[in-house]
Amino acid sequence: MKSAPRAFTLGVMALYLNGGKLEELSFFRSLLREAARQGIEAYVFTPEDVADDKRRIYAHVYDESRGGWRRRWMPFPDVVFDRCRYQNTPRFRKLREFRARYGDLLYVNRPLANKSAIHTLLSKDKEIRPHLPETVMYRGVKELADFVRKHGIAFVKPINGTGGRGVVRIERDGSGRYIVRGRDKRRRIIPKRRVGLESAGRLLERLGLNENCLLQQGIELTLPNGRVHDYRLLMQKTGDGRWDATGCAGRVGAARSVTSNLHGGGKAVSVDRLLKHTFPKGSQAETVKADMIALGHRVVERLESHFRDMCELALDLAVDRAGRVWLLEINPKPAREVFRRIGEAETYRRAIARPVEYARWLYEKEK
Ligand SMILES: Nc1ncnc2c1ncn2[C@@H]1O[C@H](COP(=O)(O)OP(=O)(O)O)[C@@H](O)[C@H]1O
Ligand SMILES: [Mg+2]
Incomplete structure (x- = not known):
């Protein structure tokens, strides 16, 4: 007879925003509920909540009976699910210190490298390389002109950007001028400009996009209605430690936006509907979808072999008019909101349950 699995504590690691609030609280509540359903004690904490004696944590727990978040002293977690997105702040340094100091805890995920380093790593894989848009570090307008x-x-x-911040698209019009549009680093839409090459360079400089930025081959993703679109594929480990494509969703950008990110006003749509819409004929939509999932598996395996075990990753995928799949970006801390928005309740539920199931599997394996 199989003995009952030993209980363990799952710590969801987050960072305070300025003002001491936590992001993603509704996701954390769902995660803690799911853990409770699986008989696992779970809480949310930040590296700032570790007691001076380094033995306890002043955790955030969800009180179901009274409905609301409470603080409670808890022992250190056995397994950590790190939800902290990269930021260039002292807070993020604390997170690094936490991971370094408590390296003997089990972590279900880990920080990846910046977008440039990820690109370099993935481009060494001959199956992945054909799916990567040509990408270099942005050094100035000469290379920009070459790329266009x-x-x-x-x-x-930006090599460390998120949420569509500081993403700019540059192309040429019929008269040889450069059309520049996109989003500034605060995600505000930059109105379309037609300028000469040198002015385009100065504009990028004013936007703070002259340093630590990628220059990337652009994929034409504009739909007949003028909006851009792409796909979000969520790859997760299951409760027996295997990778699976939990779900895929389409995203359609806001009007006048060159990015599709939901936080920038993008709309989530069903992958099948969006693929059918772009490839109405025959079985091409099915082929594209299979290509996306195959690429997802290849990418997670490749990254895992370099960065060690992880529990989930999301891929931002573009599909051009010929049906070729392009990898735009890897998201190590993916949101799963997109599945709820398209009404895929079961995918959404699974997307929350899987990291908890995987945490249990990892704990059982390691103890
Ligand atoms: N090379 C590209 N070609 C076409 N669209 C792109 C390209 N790179 C980014 N985009 C658009 O901008 C969005 C945000 O870019 P992404 O690289 O995912 O950065 P972020 O980390 O800010 O989400 C993408 O989801 C896509 O809509
Ligand atoms: Mg993205």
């Missing part, structure tokens, strides 16, 4: 000439469209974006 070669690819028709170029993107400039």
Whole structure:
């Protein structure tokens, strides 16, 4: 007879925003509920909540009976689910210190490298390489002009950007001027400009996009209605430690936006509907979907072999008019909201349950 699994404590690691609030509280509540349903004690904490004696944590727990978050002293977690997104702040340094100091805890995920380093790593894989838009570090307008000439469209974006902040699209119009549009680093839409090459360079500089940015081949993703679109594929480990594609969703950008991110006003749509819409004929939609999932598996395996075990990753995928799948970006701390928005309640539920199931599997394996 199989003995009952030993109980363990799951710590969801977050960072305070300025003002001491936590992000993602509704996701955390769902996660803690799911853990409770699986008989696992779970709480949310930040590296700032560790007691001076380094033995306890002043955790955030959800009180179901009274409905609301409470603080409670808890022992250190056995397994940590890290939800902290990269930020260039002292707070993030505390997170690094926590991971370094408590390296003997089990972590279900880990920080990846910046977008440039990820690109370099993935481009070494000959199955992944054909899916990568040409990408270099942005150094100035000369290369920008080369990229636009070669690819028709170029993107400039920060190597540590998230949520569509500081993403700019550059192409040429019929008269040889450069059309520049996108989002500034606070995600506000930059109105379309037609400028000469040098002015385009100065504009990027004013936007703070002259340093630590990628220059990337742009993929034409504009739908007949003028909006851009792409796909979000969520890859997760299951409760027996295997990778699976939990779900995929389409995203359609806001009007006048070159990005599709939901936080920038993008709309979530069903993957099948969006693929059918772009590939109405025959079985091409099915082929594209299979290609996306195969790429997802290849990418997680490749990254895992370099960064060690992880529990989930989301891929931002573009599909061009010929049906070729392009990998735009890897998200190590993916949101799963997109599945709720498209009404896929079961996918959403699974997307929350899986990290908890995997945490249990990892704990059982390691103890
Ligand atoms: N090379 C590209 N070609 C076409 N669209 C792109 C490209 N790079 C980014 N985008 C658009 O901008 C969005 C945000 O870019 P992404 O690289 O995912 O950065 P972020 O981390 O800010 O989400 C993408 O989801 C896509 O809509
Ligand atoms: Mg993205």
